[in-house]
Amino acid sequence: MTKHQNETSTTTEMNHIEAIIGHILQIGVSIAAIIMALGLLLLIIKGGQTGYAKNVHPTTISGILRGIAQLKPYAVMMLGLFCLILTPILRVVVSIYAFAKEHDRLYVVITTLVLVILGISFVIGHTV
Structure with missing residues (x-):
């Protein structure tokens, strides 16, 4: 394979x-919007009636899943928000793959660092 063919294939x-x-x-984004619309409809x-006491919302995955099983509107809407948050995270994961396919180690490292920082922020946000 020539250099030009390899570059074309990579492009x-x-x-x-x-x-x-x-x-x-x-x-x-579409899935998140549909889920949130279902929660609003519910x-x-x-x-x-939210299904929860005033100023109480499900904040853990298990709490959200329990609320969904009980058809609590706020739990459904929180699932929609969770999906919306996961969308760009999935984009970061796919970007790591893309940079690895390009053999661009610097961007693999940088993007992996971004993913680690996102993970740490979720852990900190959940414990605070």
Whole structure:
């Protein structure tokens, strides 16, 4: 394979990965919006009853899942927010893969560092 063919193949593959990243963002935001709309619809159906005491909201994954099983509107909406937050994180993971395919070690390291920082921020945010 010539250098030009290799560069063309890499460019084609990167364009494909960029398209995948775009689809991930579109699908993630769409799913989050649909879930939040379902939660809002459930809130309207239940006459504004959230299913929780005043100023109480599910903040853990297990709490959200329990609330969804009980059809609590706020739990459904929190799942939508959770999906919305996960969408860009998935984009970072796919970017790490894309940089690895390009053999761009510097950007693999930088993007992995971004992913680690995101993980740490979630841990800190959950414990505070």
